[in-house]
Amino acid sequence: MTKCMLEAVGIEKRFGIHPVLRGVDMQVDAGEVVAVMGPSGSGKSTLLRCVNFLEKPDAGIVRIDGELMGYKVASGKLRELSGRQLRAQRVSIGMVFQAFNLFENMTILDNVMEGPRCVKGVSKADAEEAAMALLRRVGMEQKARSYPSHVSGGQRQRAAIARALAMEPKLMLLDEPTSSLDPELVGEVLRVIAELAQTGMTLVIVTHEVGFAREVADRVVFMADGVVEEVGPATEVLTAPRRERTKAFLRTVIS
């Protein structure tokens, strides 16, 4: 039996009076690659951010590798974790952002070393060695000493993936990793992600790249209006969708 890496049940999130997530369930097995798709405003990014508690869900439970996120059970109550405990949980969840969010004041190498150095207390030499190995893996070793603003968007995103991997996460969340890239740069980032999928890393990717999802993802979660509209094997959902909204969305994306 495969291990469940991410289990989210009944996730709800409101911004003001505007409900973004209205009871979302999602399961992701260890080593599985899941693409979250759907029209903009359907709550895909918010769902991802609720998984690692960058946004605290208003309701619902998230478990990562069996461990309850953000809370502990104490005398029959869910007690909110301290900041320190929550940060420790986030270490095992890597996140890659649409806007890269590399630290602008550090070189790419320092960006990759920062997490291990200041959160895990890894020595400088060890952190540098590991960081260089990761940068080599994403094809960025030549740019290790460059600042983020001196390299292309595709290179920034590959560096950001290396930065997330440096924490040795069990699970990676990728929030539209290619949406702010020029078309000719999308391929290099998708290649890195596909290679990552091959290594057995558990990936949850919010993406609009239908072709990529079909090739790399095991399953597709299709969201609309803050609920999961359809879930299934990628080939099934993307080639023979059952729900009307999925069909309508795929028509607009592909044409």
Add this chain to the structure above:
Amino acid sequence: MTDPDSATATGQPASQDMPVLMSLPRVRRRSIGRIVSGAVVLALLGLLALAFANAKISWGVVNRYLLTLQMLQGAERTMILTVGSMALALVLGAIGGICRLSDNPVVSGAAWLYVWAFRGTPVLVQLLMWFNLALVFPRLAIPGVFHVSMNTLITPAVAAILGFGVNEGSYVAEVFRGGMLAVGEGQKEAAAALGMSHFHTNRRVILPQAVRIILPTLGNETIGMLKLTSLASIVSFYELTETAEQIYYVNARVMELLIVAALWYLVLTSIFSIGQYYLERHLGRSLQRMRPPTLLERGIRGALDRISAARRTA
């Protein structure tokens, strides 16, 4: 119509008169307005110079006092007061700015109160209050550990640095707050996703970027502070202005000594401006593709540009 030899690089034939137009020499535009406005400004400057040349100013006296030991000491004390006050202001301002952005309402409220009180009252009043602190708190003491009389603690220098530093800190707190708000939200999120603490996020990510953003403003504040220190005479601190005053009380060369003081202020502000330029250049390295030139390089390049421009028109 067109002959096949005059085809351009795009493969389309050029018009027949193009070769003629290409061969004509170019003449720069002359603007009458520029010449007239330049002449007017020069004339006004000349009149001003004439007025000063004929004014009852003894330039010999200015020259004699410019490099006297007294004035040098005054300049040094102004410099120390500026640097000391600004250092205190930066520490208080960084702490105040961070606290203002705290989620904890008590912490942000306290920082707001600090800014409100010290930005809302004149620095002259604050200087006098620090200087006269002994009237209300005769002794500073931690029972059983140490005690000291406030009169010995608050010397003119201490009162001046506290007065200017604490006052300026309230402005710098607002500058820091603005700078930290200008750093993108994504930077904080990325740090949170890595599991970095608030403290580490501020120290390693937010503050370094905020400082680069606010550096021009801080330079401005430092130069403002340099001149503001002339108020320190009110607490018997002998800085530049007070030194000049002490001399002209004796020799009655009022304007000459004020000119000496003014020249020294210009020298000091110039030093700070140059320092600021290089600091901005250094901190901007993560954003610029090419390093901006040093001041010397800038001067040489400007001269070369002018020479080549003159050659082209000649």
